[in-house]
Amino acid sequence: MEFLGCPDRDGDHIQDKDDACPDEPGTPEFQGCPDKDGDKIIDKQDACPDDPGIPEFNGCPDKDGDKIIDKEDDCPEEAGLPQFKGCPDRDGDGVMDKVMNALINRVLHQTTVALK
Ligand SMILES: [Ca+2]
Numbered sequence: 001m002e003f004l005g006c007p008d009r010d011g012d013h014i015q016d017k018d019d020a021c022p023d024e025p026g027t028p029e030f031q032g033c034p035d036k037d038g039d040k041i042i043d044k045q046d047a048c049p050d051d052p053g054i055p056e057f058n059g060c061p062d063k064d065g066d067k068i069i070d071k072e073d074d075c076p077e078e079a080g081l082p083q084f085k086g087c088p089d090r091d092g093d094g095v096m097d098k099v100m101n102a103l104i105n106r107v108l109h110q111t112t113v114a115l116k
């Protein structure tokens with residue numbers, strides 16, 4: 001009989017007294033705790049348990065590597081600056097690209113309308 005009759009509530013083959021997460025099936029690597037996204041940060045310490053991330057950001061991902069985690073990054077696909085919530089300002093004029101693009105588009109639109 002497994003564990004000489006000791007209980008294993010979650011059935012992950014780690015007996016409850018050795019299981020840091022006795023109610024959640026996990027792996028021996030993490031003392032019986034689960035790591036759903038497989039980023040080696042156990043779910044209960046993982047601020048993003050469903051997204052593989054890095055320890056520096058408590059298990060949250062930062063796809064573009066600008067040090068702003070995706071969920072706080074307004075431009076998760078583009079490396080940017082903290083003052084623009086992770087969005088880039090490539091020409092460095094202090095106005096982020098997407099605001100500038102929106103302005104340009106609006107001006108273009110108005111110009112187009114005015115010409116009609
Ligand atoms: Ca467990």
Ligand SMILES: [Ca+2]
Nearest residue numbers: 035039041046
């Ligand atoms: Ca994890």
Ligand SMILES: [Ca+2]
Nearest residue numbers: 048051053059
């Ligand atoms: Ca994670």
Ligand SMILES: [Ca+2]
Nearest residue numbers: 075078080086
């Ligand atoms: Ca970004």
